[in-house]
Amino acid sequence: MTNQPGTLTPPNDGLDAVFAALADPTRRDMVARLTEGDATVTELAEPYDMTIQAVSKHLKVLEDAGVVHRSRDAQRRPVHLEAEVFDLMTAWIERARRRIEARYRRLDDVLAAMDTSDPADQGTDDPQPRRKRPAS
Amino acid sequence: MTNQPGTLTPPNDGLDAVFAALADPTRRDMVARLTEGDATVTELAEPYDMTIQAVSKHLKVLEDAGVVHRSRDAQRRPVHLEAEVFDLMTAWIERARRRIEARYRRLDDVLAAMDTSDPADQGTDDPQPRRKRPAS
DNA sequence: CGTGTAGTCAACTGATTGGTTGAATAGCCG
DNA sequence: CGGCTATTCAACCAATCAGTTGACTACACG
Numbered sequence: 001m002t003n004q005p006g007t008l009t010p011p012n013d014g015l016d017a018v019f020a021a022l023a024d025p026t027r028r029d030m031v032a033r034l035t036e037g038d039a040t041v042t043e044l045a046e047p048y049d050m051t052i053q054a055v056s057k058h059l060k061v062l063e064d065a066g067v068v069h070r071s072r073d074a075q076r077r078p079v080h081l082e083a084e085v086f087d088l089m090t091a092w093i094e095r096a097r098r099r100i101e102a103r104y105r106r107l108d109d110v111l112a113a114m115d116t117s118d119p120a121d122q123g124t125d126d127p128q129p130r131r132k133r134p135a136s
Numbered sequence: 137m138t139n140q141p142g143t144l145t146p147p148n149d150g151l152d153a154v155f156a157a158l159a160d161p162t163r164r165d166m167v168a169r170l171t172e173g174d175a176t177v178t179e180l181a182e183p184y185d186m187t188i189q190a191v192s193k194h195l196k197v198l199e200d201a202g203v204v205h206r207s208r209d210a211q212r213r214p215v216h217l218e219a220e221v222f223d224l225m226t227a228w229i230e231r232a233r234r235r236i237e238a239r240y241r242r243l244d245d246v247l248a249a250m251d252t253s254d255p256a257d258q259g260t261d262d263p264q265p266r267r268k269r270p271a272s
Numbered sequence: 273c274g275t276g277t278a279g280t281c282a283a284c285t286g287a288t289t290g291g292t293t294g295a296a297t298a299g300c301c302g
Numbered sequence: 303c304g305g306c307t308a309t310t311c312a313a314c315c316a317a318t319c320a321g322t323t324g325a326c327t328a329c330a331c332g
Contacts (some may be wrong), residue, residue: 176308176309177308177309177310178307178308178309188308188309188310189309189310189311192309192310192311193310196310210308211307211308211309212307212308212309213308213309213310
């Protein structure tokens with residue numbers, strides 16, 4: 001099941017995988033580490049209290065999600081952060097945020113219109129919006 | 137195990153939970169739906185081919201992650217999107233992105249310095265950076 | 273050539289997850 | 303009161319996940 005039936009979600013990019021990959025704190029930490037520069041598996045494994053194999057698996061998850069790319073340098077496999085996926089997430093998040101804000105804007109308009117047209121409840125004629133945008 | 141040993145990750149906010157919550161396409165879809173306005177459980181459940189209980193569970197996950205808040209209106213439980221968590225994610229993502237860009241900037245500086253100081257390989261004296269920022 | 277180093281693959285385990293059914297709670301309405 | 307509606311709780315199941323151990327591949331170097 002890649003995508004659910006009745007939905008307003010755009011097709012489905014690897015967003016699932018990206019969010020899932022970044023849901024694990026160890027993985028998020030590795031990504032943080034990788035913003036400082038490429039690293040080998042053993043280098044990445046060093047801070048954690050787990051086997052190299054486990055780290056390798058985490059890396060595979062990140063790679064499958066497209067967060068990371070592993071090249072080859074002799075027996076070493078330098079891990080490189082793929083910056084583009086961040087754009088994918090930011091796009092989703094920002095789209096949601098914009099929709100929320102649009103909704104509040106719409107609501108403000110309605111309330112403002114009511115203020116000026118509704119005969120009752122208007123001592124002053126300044127169209128002060130009641131509802132503020134959520135603290136952002 | 138809330139957080140891993142050797143780490144440069146800031147304490148640990150509910151980021152785990154937020155990313156995990158948004159890793160599920162159904163849940164992401166519900167959030168998208170909620171940007172259009174609050175909704176009851178049954179309303180939210182309508183588009184999906186699954187029991188109300190399953191939807192209720194998804195909602196619980198979103199709530200525990202702080203993505204959503206459920207108030208009470210008689211026997212109905214209107215679900216409301218909590219916009220602030222988006223900031224949390226955006227903050228993490230943008231911090232990572234800035235670090236990557238800082239790194240590239242640093243690299244550019246080094247290369248530029250080599251251009252002006254290295255006696256070989258310098259026909260012109262304009263410190264043109266070789267490496268561009270990753271396509272954003 | 274053999275040995276050490278870097279990494280992956282495979283099989284197993286316990287915990288979590290996404291879904292189910294069935295029963296329980298809570299509040300409106302006749 | 304009794305029933306309908308909206309929602310949750312509890313137990314269960316199959317699949318996935320994060321971790322382990324053990325065996326394997328790939329390469330450098332002496």
